[in-house]
Amino acid sequence: MKWLRIFIVILYLLDFTFFIKSETKIIFWNVENLFDISDNPEKDDGEYTPGKGRYWSFSKYRKKCCDIAQTIICASASNPPAVIGLCEIENDSCVEMITKRSPVKSMHYKYYITDSPDNRGINIAMIWDPFLFSPFAIKEFCVPLEEGTTRNILYSGGIILSGDTLDLIFCHLPSRRGGVAVSDKNRASAYHVINNITDSLTRKRKIPNIVIMGDMNDSPLSATQKSGLKAGRIEKDILNTSLYNLSCEPEIRTLLSSMDENKETADKIKYMGRKIKGTYRYQGKWEILDQIIVSGSLISTSSTLRIKNSYIFCAPFMLVKEEKYGGFRPLSTYYGYKYTGGISDHLPIIAEIGD
Numbered sequence: 330m331k332w333l334r335i336f337i338v339i340l341y342l343l344d345f346t347f348f349i350k351s352e353t354k355i356i357f358w359n360v361e362n363l364f365d366i367s368d369n370p371e372k373d374d375g376e377y378t379p380g381k382g383r384y385w386s387f388s389k390y391r392k393k394c395c396d397i398a399q400t401i402i403c404a405s406a407s408n409p410p411a412v413i414g415l416c417e418i419e420n421d422s423c424v425e426m427i428t429k430r431s432p433v434k435s436m437h438y439k440y441y442i443t444d445s446p447d448n449r450g451i452n453i454a455m456i457w458d459p460f461l462f463s464p465f466a467i468k469e470f471c472v473p474l475e476e477g478t479t480r481n482i483l484y485s486g487g488i489i490l491s492g493d494t495l496d497l498i499f500c501h502l503p504s505r506r507g508g509v510a511v512s513d514k515n516r517a518s519a520y521h522v523i524n525n526i527t528d529s530l531t532r533k534r535k536i537p538n539i540v541i542m543g544d545m546n547d548s549p550l551s552a553t554q555k556s557g558l559k560a561g562r563i564e565k566d567i568l569n570t571s572l573y574n575l576s577c578e579p580e581i582r583t584l585l586s587s588m589d590e591n592k593e594t595a596d597k598i599k600y601m602g603r604k605i606k607g608t609y610r611y612q613g614k615w616e617i618l619d620q621i622i623v624s625g626s627l628i629s630t631s632s633t634l635r636i637k638n639s640y641i642f643c644a645p646f647m648l649v650k651e652e653k654y655g656g657f658r659p660l661s662t663y664y665g666y667k668y669t670g671g672i673s674d675h676l677p678i679i680a681e682i683g684d
Contacts, residue, residue, distance in 0.1 A: 358677035372450030398431035411461035500543035520557025613654025
């Protein structure tokens, strides 16, 4: 696998680009409370340890990591991701389990994980293929809150296979605990931090290629987002330095099962084709919490480097029937305190960039 990638890079450098895909795929996914089994005395992670709370165990932990890896492989299709952002992940042990002890270990991914002040100890990780993305800067930014703590914002600037510079921002904004109105001020603080990063990049770059991906814990183009981040809908007149939210009307990509289709699988596939309207489902209602926001330079018709596709990914094994509200929801690892063996209560989002 390593020699194959070297061969691909050589072909690209020789300008034999018709042999390979030049699209850069970026995945972001809230993987729902991926904790190791060790108790961190400095963090409130006790419920995810053996014998306490949710009776978390090594076998459950390993299964979840391997399932995350399998989903990444399924979402990759014939175009492996250059960069993967994961949130609700505890520490480097969890990233090591995914990158070095799972089905993606042959990809030789490198990684960085934040060291956030979040009281539960959850962080944001960036995993990248060094042959497809070469970071020249990785920084994390703390979000100041009046009360409590939250996750740091993760920024990375890097060079993609085409030779272009890409600026990536991964985030997991403060939760809506206490109600949207009460918690809006916390997300406003996070948007302000992101806005400062993007302002700095637009001053530094002649043509900024900025991609913001994250669990916003907010609806697209909410009043808080529009005022704090100044992101808008795609319009006729695109400005290179403005931000645009691509998640207002999300496209859903699905993986049709190659297994013998029993009725349950067939029902899931039918549902996936028509009724998935977001990345997270709460009380029978789909919400688009996980979003892709980009600089205008990546969607302008005059740009050479552009967003080719942006979508939510779903496969049949990621869904479970919801008896109370009808339809299906993402199959989470826990439903309340009951272990259900799923991967996450969120669906991953994907951006594909090419020239």
